[in-house]
Amino acid sequence: MNKKFGLNKKLPDEFDHDHHTLATATTTSATISYSTDQGDDASEVGMEVIMSRGGSGEGLEPTVTSTSGEPYRSHSFPAGKHTFTVDERYTMIRTIGSGAYGVVISAKDSKTDKNCAIKMVPKAFSDEIDAKRILREIKLLKHMRHENIVQLVDMMPPNVQYLEDFRDVYLVTDLMETDLHRIIYSKQKLSIDHVQYFVYQVLRGLKYIHSCRVIHRDLKPSNLLVNSNCDLKICDFGLARGLHDEDDGDRASTMFLTEYVVTRWYRAPEIMLACHEYSYPVDVWSVGCIFAELILRKPYFPGDDYIDQLTIICEKLGKLDESSLDFVTSEKAKRFMKKLPDKAPQPFSSQFSAAPPDALNIMRKMLEIHPQKRVSVAESLEHPFFSSLHNADEEVVSKLPFDFSFENEKLHRLRLQELIWKEAADFRPSCLPVAPARGVIAIDATGSRSEP
Incomplete structure (x- = not known):
């Protein structure tokens, strides 16, 4: 995993979300450098220095x-x-x-x-x-x-x-120091090497999570924390589930097109379509959405609601024929999908013209609408796009399920x-x-x- 590339990004003065946690070093020499505006004398400084400015922490007597x-x-x-x-x-x-x-x-x-x-x-x-x-x-x-x-x-x-x-x-x-959402929407240049390294780390962490028999369910750029050397950590497990678990006593996730607290842009189709059972592929779909967003620098499926979301998905990936809707358990959801306009899939090469064929190949496999046909985490890690990083001995799994x-x-x-x-x-x-x-x-x- 030895990659040599740098990021140059102006650090925002404040973080406005609540996902800033953990770090342990991994083996890469990739770096992110940050600049501060000081007139014409702008200089490169480390994130940690900037984060130390402000609030002294002085308070009451111990x-x-x-x-x-x-x-x-x-x-x-x-x-x-x-x-x-x-x-x-x-x-x-x-x-x-x-x-x-x-x-x-x-x-x-x-x-x-x-x-x-x-x-x-x-x-x-x-x-x-x-x-x-x-x-x-x-x-x-x-x-x-x-x-x-x-x-x-x-x-x-x-x-x-x-x-x-x-x-x-x-x-x-x-x-x-920051999260992937802030990196994506900064002026920072992202090479395909950056994209490869970030997505690989998400998959590596996800392999471990799934080995614990846990589904994260809320993977999105703001839940992927990043350090200045490009190390990445997955956070925010408040919506995680074990296989076949209920959803906090409510029926939101089993009701067709019912809005839910999780950001819809990264939600797998089987969840929006109220399938009674879903599994690890929901996380792989989210990785595919993040993958696309890293390349495009904008959300790939920016739906205003679930109906719009599913419509956009079918416009970009192609409408499923009736025989491919066997995973949908809700008759109402099936009727909705059948009524969508017939659309042929848009070639990924035209949607992502700057990405190499290997990247598009694995991304398309992650964004397979039918969950049982979607590529697994293990298969993704072994894909040629990640061959320069893939090392089975370093892609560890948990000894015990959660x-x-x-x-x-x-x-x-x-x-x-x-x-x-x-x-x-x-x-x-x-x-x-x-x-x-x-x-x-x-x-x-x-x-x-x-x-x-």
Whole structure:
């Protein structure tokens, strides 16, 4: 995987999303350099230097938590509209992201002498579905260990006496510098070597994820974190599923053309068409969409809604004949697909004139509408387009599948607070048990309380 190419990009002043996590080095000498505008004296600087500007992290006086057998000192400081309360070993550098699910800061870890990212999810238990997604992501990140997947390195046990007062969740990861979405929509020149290396790393990480019997379901450029040496990490596992799992208790993903929270531009046709069962090919479709976007520098299927999305897909790839709709289980969805205008597929060579034939060949196989005919991750890695990078010994798989059995339990709010507290306590072995609630001895699986 030794590639020598560079990226030159002006770093935006602020990140406006909440996906900035993890980094571990991989074996490439590829680099990204960034420039700052300083009049005529613009100079090349590293991303880390720029990220260090702004917010000093100065805050309130340190306090000592009451949840640890060997108390650690915590301190509080403002970050955006929120107040962070974290271990004193972490000193804020600046706010780097904010979104619907929280705020992300960059920080210096005095224990490791490295920079890291800390994501705060405020009021994490106000919605049980969202809290369940947080728990799922925590468990998945703790299970997975791979160079192309973000890694959770620490959590803060809540500074509370009772679990029912547990409000905010903090996730600490190593720091990444940007994401693929920002690279694509910058003025940065991207060669086919860049495209090859980025897509290869996504496939490499995805091979490991699928070996855990996990479907990511939300692959998109903003969920692919990138460092200045072009290393890439997959993040955001809140919508991940095991095979044949339900969808958070709602029916959104099994209702024909029902809009869902995942960005539709990267959604596989079988999900939009409400197929009862879908599997690993949904992630391969997303990789194909990202592949195309890297070359075009714009979304390949930019639908305004699911109807528009499916129409655009068939316009560009060709309409399926009736015999090829056998994977569609909804009769309503089948009728919709049959009524679409007859379209012959547009030649990829005219849509992607700058890409070599090998790249177009594997991309087209990823963007096969019929999921059972779509190329697999393993087949993609062995394709000639990736021959200069492919090394089966480095494309590792997990020894154990991920255990989704915790999702079989009815996870009421207090149970979710308990389970996430336990995940945090794993990082802090000295944590003492916390009472569930005021005047409560025990809580059963339904959330009913036993009073003293």
